[in-house]
Amino acid sequence: CFILTRSHSRGPFSLPLFTQRVALSQGPNTSTAKIRLRTRLVVTLLFGGGLLGTWWYVRKEKQQNHQMQRIEQLKKVALGQGDFSLLDHRGHRRTKRDFLGSWVLLYFGFTHCPDICPDELDKISAVVSALDKDRSLPAVQPLFVTVDPERDDVAALERYVKDFHPRLIGLTGTPEEVKVAGKDYRVYASPGPKDEDGDYIVDHTILIYLVNPDGLFLDYYNRMKDDVQIAESVRNHMKSYVKLSE
Structure with missing residues (x-):
């Protein structure tokens, strides 16, 4: 978006016409880029968290299955199976x-x-x-x-x-x-x-x-x-x- 009117003001708070055009043209694009960056970070975190959660679940299941197999093996071992x-x-x-x-x-x-x-x-x-x-x-x-x-x-x-x-x-x-x-x-x-x-x-x-x-x-x-x-x-x-x- 460009301002079409020319300003000749040279006050302390006035900006050159070219500077005003650049500022106005870059503002929306910068905000959009930040939003996109945040979105990518959120997606990355969610995806990474999902992978970590899946890995933890699979690891837990594997440990429990291994423990159950271990228990079945121990039940077959003829050691400490009797009473006293x-x-x-x-x-x-x-x-x-x-x-x-x-x-x-x-x-x-x-x-x-x-x-x-x-x-x-x-x-x-x-x-x-x-x-x-x-x-x-x-x-x-x-x-x-x-x-x-x-x-x-x-x-x-x-x-x-x-x-x-x-x-x-x-x-x-x-x-x-x-x-x-x-x-x-x-x-x-x-x-x-x-x-x-x-x-x-x-x-x-x-x-x-x-x-x-x-x-x-x-x-x-x-x-x-x-x-x-x-x-x-x-x-x-x-x-x-x-x-x-x-």
Whole structure:
């Protein structure tokens, strides 16, 4: 759009005719360009957001499908599939069903163990305490099952568990009951020869087992794993957990 009348004014606020024409001609085009730019940005953001949302949905579906496949595989693994019936360190009868709905860190050992068992129980206690600091995570239940029922009765376990995490539960029973519990997790245990004082060492499997709220074995940790690594692993299992459908 051009102004056809010529102005000869030379006042302080007047513009040369050519400048006025350029200003008037560029104004609408500049506004249109800005609108087009905004429109392109909005479209780009919407398109990018749509792609991101689709990617997140597909990733979530993939993770859930993988977890369900993992659950089906675990159900077929002959490990921790049975039940146990043992006495806790307060003399109460406990079974595996009592711990359904809780995450469990399970360890098999004996109270006369000179160093390995205390080290592993200290490690479990550190893991549980570390996870307790994250209020978004469910509490973990630590369990200690003896492989030496001859010496580890209820009273012995009560004295022993006091040295570790306050939620630690000690479990014992008859030799047959203990054997059944250990066999379910493929735990090896063999008492060594007795010395002149009647003392002996029990050679046994040294593993910490992770059991999910459905009672399924999920993972295990050997002596090479420290408390930080175990806590991180448990945390990841919790975040990817999918409840087993009834």
